[in-house]
Amino acid sequence: MAETLLFNALREAIDEEMGRDETVFVLGEDVGHYGGSYKVTKDLYDKYGELRVLDTPIAENSFTGMAVGAAMTGLRPIIEGMNMGFLLLAFNQIANNAGMLRYTSGGNFKIPMVIRGPGGVGRQLGAEHSQRLEAYFQAVPGLKIVACSTPYNAKGLLKSAIRDNNPVLFFEHVLLYNLKEDLPNHEYLVPLDKAEIVRSGKDVTILTYSRMRHHVTQAVKGLEKNGFDPEVIDLISLKPIDFETIGVSIRKTHRVIIVEECMKTGGIGAEIVASINDRFFDELDAPVVRLSSQDIPTPYNGKLESLTIVQPKQIEAAVEAMVGLKV
Amino acid sequence: MVQERTLPQFQASPAQLSSEAGLTLYEDMILGRFFEDKCAEMYYRGKMFGFVHLYNGQEAVSTGVIKSLRADDYVCSTYRDHVHALSAGVPAQNVMAELFGKETGCSRGRGGSMHLFSQEHNLLGGFAFIGEGIPVALGAAFQSRYRKDALGDASADQVTACFFGDGTTNNGQFFECLNMAALWKLPILFVVENNKWAIGMAHERATSQPEIYKKASVFGMPGVEVDGMDVMAVRSVAQEAVARARAGEGPTLLECLTYRFRGHSLADPDELRSKAEKEEWLARDPIKRFEAYLLEHNLADEGTLKAIRDRIQTHIDDALTFAEGSPEPKPDDLYKYIFADD
Ligand SMILES: Cc1ncc(C[n+]2csc(CCOP(=O)(O)OP(=O)(O)O)c2C)c(N)n1
Ligand SMILES: [Mg+2]
Numbered sequence: 001m002a003e004t005l006l007f008n009a010l011r012e013a014i015d016e017e018m019g020r021d022e023t024v025f026v027l028g029e030d031v032g033h034y035g036g037s038y039k040v041t042k043d044l045y046d047k048y049g050e051l052r053v054l055d056t057p058i059a060e061n062s063f064t065g066m067a068v069g070a071a072m073t074g075l076r077p078i079i080e081g082m083n084m085g086f087l088l089l090a091f092n093q094i095a096n097n098a099g100m101l102r103y104t105s106g107g108n109f110k111i112p113m114v115i116r117g118p119g120g121v122g123r124q125l126g127a128e129h130s131q132r133l134e135a136y137f138q139a140v141p142g143l144k145i146v147a148c149s150t151p152y153n154a155k156g157l158l159k160s161a162i163r164d165n166n167p168v169l170f171f172e173h174v175l176l177y178n179l180k181e182d183l184p185n186h187e188y189l190v191p192l193d194k195a196e197i198v199r200s201g202k203d204v205t206i207l208t209y210s211r212m213r214h215h216v217t218q219a220v221k222g223l224e225k226n227g228f229d230p231e232v233i234d235l236i237s238l239k240p241i242d243f244e245t246i247g248v249s250i251r252k253t254h255r256v257i258i259v260e261e262c263m264k265t266g267g268i269g270a271e272i273v274a275s276i277n278d279r280f281f282d283e284l285d286a287p288v289v290r291l292s293s294q295d296i297p298t299p300y301n302g303k304l305e306s307l308t309i310v311q312p313k314q315i316e317a318a319v320e321a322m323v324g325l326k327v
Numbered sequence: 328m329v330q331e332r333t334l335p336q337f338q339a340s341p342a343q344l345s346s347e348a349g350l351t352l353y354e355d356m357i358l359g360r361f362f363e364d365k366c367a368e369m370y371y372r373g374k375m376f377g378f379v380h381l382y383n384g385q386e387a388v389s390t391g392v393i394k395s396l397r398a399d400d401y402v403c404s405t406y407r408d409h410v411h412a413l414s415a416g417v418p419a420q421n422v423m424a425e426l427f428g429k430e431t432g433c434s435r436g437r438g439g440s441m442h443l444f445s446q447e448h449n450l451l452g453g454f455a456f457i458g459e460g461i462p463v464a465l466g467a468a469f470q471s472r473y474r475k476d477a478l479g480d481a482s483a484d485q486v487t488a489c490f491f492g493d494g495t496t497n498n499g500q501f502f503e504c505l506n507m508a509a510l511w512k513l514p515i516l517f518v519v520e521n522n523k524w525a526i527g528m529a530h531e532r533a534t535s536q537p538e539i540y541k542k543a544s545v546f547g548m549p550g551v552e553v554d555g556m557d558v559m560a561v562r563s564v565a566q567e568a569v570a571r572a573r574a575g576e577g578p579t580l581l582e583c584l585t586y587r588f589r590g591h592s593l594a595d596p597d598e599l600r601s602k603a604e605k606e607e608w609l610a611r612d613p614i615k616r617f618e619a620y621l622l623e624h625n626l627a628d629e630g631t632l633k634a635i636r637d638r639i640q641t642h643i644d645d646a647l648t649f650a651e652g653s654p655e656p657k658p659d660d661l662y663k664y665i666f667a668d669d
């Protein structure tokens with residue numbers, strides 16, 4: 001076991017996969033000489049050279065389209081979004097080209113590519129650098145969307161994403177890069193489409209992902225003290241959602257709280273509530289509760305910012321309200 | 328009316344062209360023209376749907392460029408893609424079947440007129456949005472260079488030809504990709520088909536510098552202006568650009584001055600272009616012009632040319648029969664091709 005920071009876990013994943021498959025390459029802004037804005041590609045330029053760790057001009061739509069063309073012709077690009085928010089400029093290439101082209105071409109081409117980088121609300125970065133694009137992209141057919149949350153799953157998921165023959169949007173979180181965890185010395189993969197049961201419990205199912213997993217974990221400490229026994233599921237895959245794991249949990253707890261960092265309107269949770277209604281309505285003892293970020297541009301001011309995203313105390317309160325006070 | 332640009336003169340020497348090569352070019356242009364005429368007929372008879380953009384008048388560009396490529400080179404097109412696909416070797420019956428939405432179409436009926444693809448023929452699309460094909464083509468060109476220089480595969484000298492219109496050169500992706508192609512010396516030809524119009528927007532009203540080929544210079548890239556109604560001229564500049572790209576000397580911007588003989592799409596009433604302008608360009612019909620060239624230089628006689636036209640007409644009729652008789656995609660396959668299976 002080796003204690004590893006999350007950004008280094010990602011780096012190891014990329015390094016291992018580039019070593020294993022010479023068609024894998026990284027491209028993006030400042031990925032080469034600079035080593036990536038969060039150091040995920042540090043030193044890889046020296047190891048693999050300028051074509052395999054390609055510093056691009058600041059041209060998100062064009063270098064994303066270029067990666068699609070490279071993927072169509074047999075390479076396996078990994079795009080680093082310096083900040084995932086910048087990929088709004090590449091929305092067309094991600095939606096029309098990466099997501100839909102395989103279908104539109106009647107299966108002529110496959111597009112094995114990973115688009116990864118930091119997303120989420122950081123510390124007072126302002127609205128434009130605090131985006132949760134997973135919600136915007138979830139409606140695009142042909143994309144897989146994954147959010148990592150620990151060094152262990154970050155490494156295993158990224159390796160799986162690189163090996164997948166489809167376009168994968170891979171969300172990291174600006175505030176999680178320095179998480180530490182002991183990682184196995186042997187190689188491992190984590191499947192892209194499986195949710196992770198973080199804590200088994202019987203009172204309520206809490207569905208969450210990315211940084212909010214850690215807010216939930218914090219809330220759970222308080223809840224445990226007060227005698228609650230929540231089940232916590234990290235969704236991992238935001239598209240497709242692992243309703244198998246969710247279903248098993250709902251049949252046990254009959255209650256669901258969703259804790260997400262995206263905004264409420266059109267969010268990941270909105271989609272999950274609709275699908276739970278479709279699939280498990282009869283299992284529910286209470287309406288599903290959504291704790292989401294406020295529907296506003298993330299404010300710069302620290303107090304306002306913390307009011308914008310869900311805090312552990314709110315999660316505790318929601319569980320207590322749903323399950324009933326225990327003595 | 329804006330003053331017409333003087334078309335650059337090109338003196339083709341007959342020695343540059345064998346009779347056989349001449350007939351190949353001729354046949355390809357006829358194929359493009361007759362195919363599009365059949366599409367118009369089918370569309371107006373209510374048998375073909377969607378937005379259909381025909382290529383009549385521009386044939387010398389597709390033929391002149393794509394017939395200068397090797398079979399393993401790449402072609403990337405726009406929504407005006409039927410003829411590029413044909414020149415690239417996609418069988419007419421599979422293109423026609425695609426336009427009929429059939430399972431035998433080159434995109435299995437899922438793409439339609441604006442989304443023709445063929446992995447077998449290295450046809451990368453078929454892109455319905457302005458400019459989005461340019462970065463994709465750039466990716467294919469990057470891939471060639473990557474195989475050659477990062478993976479040490481000396482045989483990876485494939486060239487990519489990327490087609491788009493005058494209107495598209497005002498889009499950022501054009502400039503971004505010219506920059507990257509020149510920066511990384513990628514083996515790509517940016518082929519601008521300047522037909523003077525972007526739907527109803529006259530080129531001069533949309534751009535500060537109408538001479539598009541000059542835009543290459545700021546990227547340190549060769550930019551060439553060519554009479555796009557002259558297949559010999561297009562072929563000549565394309566061959567040079569292909570040789571340069573294949574030798575690792577980087578990209579070229581080709582501006583082909585051309586004209587579309589029909590409206591923007593079959594749904595376009597085409598009311599803005601003046602009669603005088605249309606007539607002036609119709610008189611430059613690239614097919615008639617090349618016919619005259621072949622006859623004048625004894626590269627073919629009228630009988631041979633007529634035989635080609637007859638053969639192609641039959642070929643198109645067969646393609647139509649094939650398309651009409653082909654099955655539609657199965658409803659059960661609605662979800663097929665969203666993800667790679669493996
Ligand atoms: C992103 C985008 N915006 C607008 C359109 C609508 N549109 C289709 S063709 C066209 C004009 C393009 O003109 P040009 O590039 O000169 O090509 P041409 O049609 O003349 O071949 C426009 C505006 C589009 N397809 N995509
Ligand atoms: Mg035009």
